[in-house]
Amino acid sequence: MRRATVPEADREIGVRHPVLTHGFVALVDYMGNDGAIVQAGRVSYGQGTKSLRDDRGLLRYLMRHRHTTPFEMVEYKFLVRLPIFVARQWIRHRTSSTNEYSARYSIVPDEYEIPPAEEVRHQSVRNRQGRGDPLPADVVDRFRTDLARVATEAYAAYTRALQAGVARETARLVLPVAYYTQWYWKINLYNLFHFLSLRLDPHAQEEIRLYAAELGKLARLVAPVAYEAFEEFQLDSLTLSRREQTAFRALLDGKSPVEACGAAGLPLTRDDGQPMTTGEGIEFLEKLERLRALGRADGQP
Numbered sequence: 487m488r489r490a491t492v493p494e495a496d497r498e499i500g501v502r503h504p505v506l507t508h509g510f511v512a513l514v515d516y517m518g519n520d521g522a523i524v525q526a527g528r529v530s531y532g533q534g535t536k537s538l539r540d541d542r543g544l545l546r547y548l549m550r551h552r553h554t555t556p557f558e559m560v561e562y563k564f565l566v567r568l569p570i571f572v573a574r575q576w577i578r579h580r581t582s583s584t585n586e587y588s589a590r591y592s593i594v595p596d597e598y599e600i601p602p603a604e605e606v607r608h609q610s611v612r613n614r615q616g617r618g619d620p621l622p623a624d625v626v627d628r629f630r631t632d633l634a635r636v637a638t639e640a641y642a643a644y645t646r647a648l649q650a651g652v653a654r655e656t657a658r659l660v661l662p663v664a665y666y667t668q669w670y671w672k673i674n675l676y677n678l679f680h681f682l683s684l685r686l687d688p689h690a691q692e693e694i695r696l697y698a699a700e701l702g703k704l705a706r707l708v709a710p711v712a713y714e715a716f717e718e719f720q721l722d723s724l725t726l727s728r729r730e731q732t733a734f735r736a737l738l739d740g741k742s743p744v745e746a747c748g749a750a751g752l753p754l755t756r757d758d759g760q761p762m763t764t765g766e767g768i769e770f771l772e773k774l775e776r777l778r779a780l781g782r783a784d785g786q787p
């Protein structure tokens with residue numbers, strides 16, 4: 487039996503896709519493709535399935551009904567170069583295998599991340615973890631200059647320590663999280679979809695989203711039909727809580743969004759009457775806005 491290959495993915499093996507200033511994502515290897523998922527799905531449902539559903543239909547059925555293990559039949563191995571502050575978020579995804587460059591064994595290269603000026607912005611008022619409005623140019627410049635100075639001084643201290651005989655595992659303590667690390671990362675498609683659904687989300691930090699976007703492009707090459715089903719039923723889908731369903735019914739009955747939130751117990755104002763900027767009610771309005779934006783993209787008024 488011959489190993490399943492995907493020519494589009496084979497052409498990408500070892501190609502480094504740049505991310506940020508010094509980072510990249512490269513597909514090192516993969517196992518399986520859409521066919522492997524279909525094959526596993528048919529083991530569950532029997533040969534008769536073939537006549538009932540085509541492969542695309544079966545993949546979409548599996549995704550829709552959260553029949554997850556067939557998607558685990560596809561595996562990816564990536565080589566990734568990324569700043570330590572991104573790596574700290576990434577490594578939280580436990581359902582993957584990582585092997586990292588050892589700064590105990592090797593010398594850390596003098597490469598650090600300075601965000602482009604447009605990415606140095608105010609603290610967001612809506613998302614406490616995120617960034618929001620633009621900052622004055624002098625504030626942006628000062629931050630970027632400070633970051634470069636701190637990194638340069640830190641690397642000078644690192645070099646001094648190494649030259650004085652301090653062990654590499656100890657000397658590295660002076661380096662900031664803007665410095666880069668590198669790792670092999672292996673994950674199956676089911677877990678990669680989970681990673682992507684969290685890290686392509688607008689609530690995730692911009693820098694890790696850029697990496698997720700590159701991973702997504704490579705994942706799609708290997709299993710395009712599964713990826714399409716992921717976009718359809720997970721990434722671009724909307725879920726409605728019980729209260730949101732009540733609010734949605736009120737909208738269908740002709741109520742305004744504010745009235746619908748009131749009817750469903752989705753708060754939009756605080757006890758002191760001030761408008762809320764976060765919370766379930768605001769998130770429901772954001773979902774409605776997302777739907778409206780989709781309608782506009784489709785050419786609807």
Ligand SMILES: Cc1cc2nc3c(=O)[nH]c(=O)nc-3n(C[C@H](O)[C@H](O)[C@H](O)COP(=O)(O)OP(=O)(O)OC[C@H]3O[C@@H](n4cnc5c(N)ncnc54)[C@H](O)[C@@H]3O)c2cc1C
Nearest residue numbers: 575578579580581582615677680681684685687689690691
């Ligand atoms: C926008 C955003 C903001 C975040 N902010 C913070 C923060 O402020 N502080 C912080 O600490 N983290 C934060 N995180 C990290 C987050 O809490 C998760 O640790 C991370 O996203 C990994 O998700 P996961 O556990 O689902 O993934 P994985 O570790 O890949 O696990 C996948 C799934 O496997 C199951 N699983 C794995 N291990 C266990 C286990 N031990 N017990 C039970 N089930 C398990 C769960 O179903 C889990 O969803 C943030 C993440 C995002 C996306």
